[in-house]
Amino acid sequence: MDAERILDEALSFNPNHHELQINKVWILRELGNLPEALKVVSQMSINNPNDWEAFSLLALLYNDLEDYRAAEDNAKKSMRINSDQPGIMMLLGQILKKQGQLDQAIEYFSKAAIATPAISDPCIEIGDIYFEQQNFPDALDAYQEAINRKENDARPYYKAGLIMKEVKDYQGAEKMLKIAASYAPKDSNIRRQLAGVIALNFVHSPLEAR
Numbered sequence: 001m002d003a004e005r006i007l008d009e010a011l012s013f014n015p016n017h018h019e020l021q022i023n024k025v026w027i028l029r030e031l032g033n034l035p036e037a038l039k040v041v042s043q044m045s046i047n048n049p050n051d052w053e054a055f056s057l058l059a060l061l062y063n064d065l066e067d068y069r070a071a072e073d074n075a076k077k078s079m080r081i082n083s084d085q086p087g088i089m090m091l092l093g094q095i096l097k098k099q100g101q102l103d104q105a106i107e108y109f110s111k112a113a114i115a116t117p118a119i120s121d122p123c124i125e126i127g128d129i130y131f132e133q134q135n136f137p138d139a140l141d142a143y144q145e146a147i148n149r150k151e152n153d154a155r156p157y158y159k160a161g162l163i164m165k166e167v168k169d170y171q172g173a174e175k176m177l178k179i180a181a182s183y184a185p186k187d188s189n190i191r192r193q194l195a196g197v198i199a200l201n202f203v204h205s206p207l208e209a210r
Contacts, residue, residue, distance in 0.1 A: 003023075004024065004031065018044075021040060025037045025061075026057075041054050045058060056085065058074040059074040059091060059092075063091060063095060068098055086111075089111045089112035092105075093108035093125055096108065102132075106126055109125045113126070119150075120145075120146040123143070124155055126142040127140075127142030127143040127156065143157075143159055144156070152183050154179075154181075154187065157176045158189075160176045161193065161197065173201075177194040
């Protein structure tokens with residue numbers, strides 16, 4: 001609230017200062033005042049139809065409000081002005097996924113993955129879609145790419161373990177879930193799945209191997 005007050009004072013001297021306006025929108029969003037944030041950034045987009053940052057913020061705000069169609073439209077407007085926006089590629093993928101447009105979602109997540117070769121999140125998003133579609137080979141490939149990018153991230157190991165459990169590769173599932181547990185020892189979901197897989201692995205192991 002102090003930051004908003006200081007920004008308002010600065011804007012009183014220079015009401016069209018772009019960076020100040022952008023920061024005001026972010027602060028309004030943090031405060032949960034989405035209608036006022038929309039009002040500010042909408043006016044910015046009207047004043048400058050080539051302001052890709054304004055359209056990106058509109059997309060983010062509409063996504064917060066669960067107006068996914070408006071979020072998608074504004075994200076695509078922003079991308080047409082400036083295509084080098086991995087964050088908006090990710091947002092578009094998430095928006096399209098929420099609307100059930102999974103092929104298009106994968107397309108944007110893939111673009112984000114190419115644009116950010118050190119970030120694992122786009123690969124995990126792709127893996128999650130394939131997992132939901134029960135396309136386990138492609139899901140595992142995506143999770144493996146996420147592991148290659150950030151090997152201390154528990155999420156892709158956990159999800160790969162769930163797939164291996166699904167296809168009854170209990171030894172592989174146990175291995176993946178143990179690695180996930182080592183990186184996220186307090187995660188109760190991982191511990192619960194690991195305990196279940198260890199039990200299944202014991203039951204299904206050949207007697208001579210016990």
